[in-house]
Every structure is written in C-alpha cells, then in structure tokens.
Amino acid sequence: MARVKNSVVVVTGASSGIGRATALAFADAGGTVVITARSEHALEEVAQQCRERGADVLVLPADVTDAAAVEQIARETAGRFGRIDTWVNNAGVTLFGRIEEAPVRSWHRVIETNVFGTYHGLRAVIPWMREQGSGVIVNVSSVVGKLPTPLVSSYTASKYAVRALSDCARQELLDVPGIAVCTVLPGPIDTPLFDHGANYSGWRPKPLKPVIAAERVAATIVSCAAKPQDEAFVGASSGMVLGFRRAAPGFAARAAAAQVPKDHFTAEPVGGSDGNLFQPADSTGSISGGWTRSSKKTSLDDPKTASESGSERSRLRRGMAVAALVSAAGAGLGGAIRARANR
C-alpha cells in the first residue's frame, strides 16, 4: 500500500455503502481523504470515523449531477493538498421497476447521477492528473455493467455506460503513462442501496445472493489505487455469472429474466417511491444494509472474509454448475422442440 499511504483520495458518494467503506479503507491505509455526497450530516459522521483512524479529511458536500460543483471539489482538493492521487467515482442510485411503469424523471435521475456523475468526476479530475502526470481514477460499475438485468434497467444501463466511460477515458489517457483508469465491477453488495433506492416494482427489493460486504469492494478499490488494473471483479459470483453468459448468452438472459423478479424482491408489498433519488436519505448513512449475517466479521485485512460465508460461495458454485447443466439440457430440448415444430 506504499502508493496509498499519504496519497490524496477523493471519494464520491461517501455517505454510505461502498463509498463510506472506501473512505474508511483509505483512511486505514494512511491516505488523506476528501469525501463528498449530498448529505453533509452523514459525511461529518464518516469524517469523524476517518479522523479516528488518523487520517486528514476534507468534507465537501456536493451533488455529482452538478458539473460545476464536482469541478469545485477537484479545485479545492488540489488547492488544499496540492494534488489528487486517486479519484473514486462511486456515487450511485438505483431504481426498481419496469421500464414502462417507472416515472420518466426517476429513470432520468438514475442516469444523471450514475453516468453524468461519473462523467463530471472524470472531467473534473483529468486536467489535474494530466498536470501531475499521474493518478488513478476508479469508476465503480457493477457486474450488471456486463450483464443485462430486468427491473433495474436504468441502473443496468448506467453501469454499462460507466464501464464504457472508463474504457474511453483509458484510451484518451494512453498518452500519459502515469494515469490509470480502473473499473470495479462488484456483484450484489450489502449496502443500504436496496432500501434507499427508488422503487416502482410494488415489492420490497433485496440483493441477489450471494451478498458481498461493501468492505470487500472497498478493499478492491484501495488495491486498484495501489496497483491499478483495467477491470476488477468483486465476488466469485461475478466471474462465474459472466462466464455463464459468455457460454450460453441466450439462456443466461432468459435465466436472469426468470430469476431476478423472483430472487431480487421480498414478498413484502410496498408503494411507489423515489427513495433517495432527489433527496439524500434521512438517516446518517451506514455501510451495510443489513443483508448479511456476518458483515460485522468482515475485515479489510482479509477481504475474502467479507462475503456472506464460504459455504455460501460453495452453494453458489454448485448452483451455477447445476444451472449450466440445466441450460445445456434446456437448450438441447428447446432445439429439439423447435425442430419438431418447424417440420
């Protein structure tokens, strides 16, 4: 972590979830942390936790949909600390609901926050990093940035876009070998996102299993700052699901279409809500959304302990193997049926 110690790090969306865990992780690693989110109250709490870890902290409340405000964060950070070593574009919101049922303005808002927010961060920090000749930009996408997922179309589209933005930025910055752009693609994470997100699905959402602790994503982000890589997956499930999608894209899409409505929601009916899309959540924020049994046991020293449990991973692997077999059989059966029907 030599590259992280004493470095200056900006984290957007630092009031809760992955952003909050990331701020604390950088503080633990000896970094100077600049935290931003809409809720100053929640940020102050995070700042206090960072200070308790011995870190220098600057709190700059801002809405990432405001390009000028994000530029100001970069300017103030560089002005105060002289440089920006790592910039984490993490701020994100979500919206549950069908494309035709969710309000237009809510759908737009997810794109504005997740995509425009990332774009504003890139646009703000690149000039400073070019000036330094160095820096690491970490954009938090998601495994759904590679995997179409129903009922969260705006979120999925935004995460595809974040990945594309990362790729474009990386290409544009090839002339500066000292600047790296990383995309982090977590699987389902235990964060308050599921409670804070807008919801027009009619049911209370929950993360798909296996759920990973946010600290594990934070550890991956810190690791990218120290040793950049183009794309970093978090969670064993991500790689397996993507492999599955590559091997049998048609079946994977149908399987996701069937699985997500069933496994991504509880049986608890809820009314339509814009959640934290337009206003920050009332609470002071937290890292976990309470979706894992053992999130308290997680440790940055051993990121692997952050997933729900080892047995959960084993169950997933078994499930995926069965799914793969079923898909192969299903594909064969389907083909046979279609062949008969075409006779």
Next chain:
Amino acid sequence: MSQPSFMAGFDSASGMANALAHYLRGEPFETIGNPPVLRGPAQSIRRFSRKTREKAFIAAGAAETISPRRVHRLDLGAVGDWLADEYPDTTYPAVAIGSSNGALNHLYAAMGIPWLPQTILVPVRQKVHPDDPKEALRRGERYGRRLVEAHPGIQLHHMHDPNQDRLMVRALTYFRIKRRVLGQDYEQLLRDRLPPGGTIIVADCRRTWTTTQVAERFVFQHGAPGGATESEYHHGSARVAEYLRRYDSPVRRWEGPELDGQSPEAEWGFEPSLLDDIQRFADEHGHRVVRLSFDDPEDASPLVADLHRWWYRRRRIPSNRLIVSSFAVTEPYWTARTGSVPFWMKFNTEPSLASLDEYLRAVDPYDEIYLMLFQHGVEAVGVPGKEQWEAVLGHARRTGNTLGVDLDEFPLDFSHFARYDQAIPQQIPSRYPLPAPLQLSELEEFLAGHKDDYPVEYHH
C-alpha cells in the same frame, strides 16, 4: 530527402523549420544528440577544458561549411523540396512564409501549419581574424558576387559578427540568402498544400541594420542584433574595448567597411520584394494574404505567450507554466505536451533577458518558469551572468529552473544542446495531448480583443 548540405544546421531557419515539422508529424524534435550515439559524447563535453570545448564547437560549425567555390552552383530549389518532405503531405488551411521567428514558430505549431523561411544561412568556409570585418568582406566578396549573379531571385546578406559569433567566424563566414521571389520550389509546395481559399500568412519582421552595398542584391552586414548595440559595432564603446581586451585582440574597436544604407536585418528582417511575388501568386490561385508585422523579432513573443495562455484556458489547461526558449533552442512538441506557454528570446543576451523580465512583470505570475538557453561559447558584450538569469527565474511562484543548462558554465555549456529535448519531459511530469489546431478565426478573435496590447500589426 534530407536537409540540403549547404544549409547550416545550427541556424534559426533550419532549426525552427525542423522543430515545426516534427511537431506537425506528432514527434519530439531530437536535436544535436541525434543520432543517439552522439548524445553521450555531447553531454559529457562539460568535463573538458574551456579551450577544448571551444574547439569542439568550432569543429562542429566547420563540419557544416561548404567551399566558397561551390556557392554559385547551389541548388536553392532543394530547400523547398526538403521542406515538402519534412512537412506532412496533406493540405493546410494556411501556410506561413517569411521571417524566422521562434515565437511565431510556436504559433504555426498551434495552428498546425507549415512555415517556409525567406532566409537561409549558408556557412561558407573562410578563415579570418574575428576582429577584422573588412577582411571578412574582402575574402567573401568575389564568391558573393558570383552567387547573386547566378541566382537572380535572391539577395545576399553577407554577415560578420565578431561579438556573438567570435568562435564560428574563425572557421566560416555567414552568407544569409533571402528570397525576393517564391521560386519554383515554394510555388510547387504552395500549389500542393494550400487549396484555393487558403491563407498565406506573411511573417514581416521590419528589423533593419546599417549595411554596406557591395553589388546589386548584395550587402555586407557588420554585427547583428544581440548584446551589443548597432552603434557599438560601428563606433565602439568601453564595453567593446573591454571585451576585445579580454579576448587578447590587437584592436579596441572594430573597423568595418563604410556604411551606406539600411537593409533588412540579415537573419530576422523581411525583404519586402517577396511580398509582391506572394501577392501575385495569391491572386493567381485564389489565396488570401495576411501579414504579421513587427519591428523587432521579440515583439511577437508576449503576443504568442498570451495567446497560448488564452487558448490553454479554453482547453482547461492551467496555463501557469512558462518555457522560455532562445534562438534555435526551441521545442514546440514538448512545450505543447507539457501544457506549457512558450516565450521566445531571439538570443541569450541582455536585451532578450530584459524583454522576458518586462513580460513577466506585466502578466499574472507563472507558477513554474523553465529556461532553455542557447550556448554560443563567447562571453560577449551584453551576455548576462548567472545571477541575472536566476533573478528572472525568480519570478516563478513555485519553481524557476533551467532545462539541462548549468548556468555556471553559460555560455559554454554545449552539452545543453544534447540535453534540453530530454530535460523537458524529465523535469515536467504534466502531459497533454497535442491539440486540434488553433483556427485562424480564433487567432483573429484574440487579436481583435487585444488590438493595442502588443507591438504587432495584423494586416488582412
């Protein structure tokens, strides 16, 4: 096609055209240290005694000379052919022609356009005592007459500068050739690269010098702009006497040939007869002609620097870093890649330092100032000392430094020639992509907004 062998490589025209061509090709300009095998020896020359360094410098100049008997047979059209090969084979919205000028060279780079020099230097083998300008003229006269007789489209400015060129004139004499007409080579290049409707930008430096008319289209110029004033060359001064004493000269002032008129300055001045031919060509081919006119070569430097600052801010580049170049030691590629503002000094002498100092006092302070300094090997009249250079670097808010020059060794740190191109990327970590060309309309917008701020006239 390589650079014509009769063109001096250590000259402003060839150096600037080369650097600009590299920029337009998207390449850094490797200087005297290229090929790489020469870089090591060139860098290590600091270790040698002053006398050895002087001899090496003279030898480098002597290696570029041509025999005086060859002068009238030169194929001057090879210059245009060489430039046609150097500049990328594409069409341009504008092409610049005229005076050598380091500041404008940065402007051409920003605009992504080529420049065709009016004046080139032909170093002719000749050995005379540096402090005997009359003998320099006498020895060169016969060959100069042959040259202008053989080439009706040019005029010759035979230049002898015993102050700044004290070392070089021991091995060669300076034949500066100015085009009075475009010539077939430049016309062909313009036909190929400048579409109808394109603009010809004329760099019109009105700097003159008092000269001696030798023949039709042939003048002799004693001295050159730099540390000593024109009057000091012609009439002497205490500074000149002290300088001559220091160099063990048998004289205490120079006795040049009788002066009889004013001519465009040999190296920088624009010979106006070329303008008529440019206008004729432009009328025939549907081009627009615009002219940047100024009295002294350095007049364009504040304008080009401020234009870059204005342009960089539009591109969201901080524009708080200045790279000062001097004479032919200039690198447009790395200046742009590091997001640096260029300020050009025509030489390394007190008037140049004063113009830089005046500029820095007038503008918003720069955070960083870097200095590239031509080395000519002579502690001549009007060469500033280390403290003066350090004082001007002190205008920087954060960092003021040289780029590979040891000021203790100035003006004999010849290793600088093999260092400065690498020193820029080594000392400045910032990296910006080469920009899309600055449009002529943007230049005109800037000039319109700063009408009386600079001693540069824009005729259009």
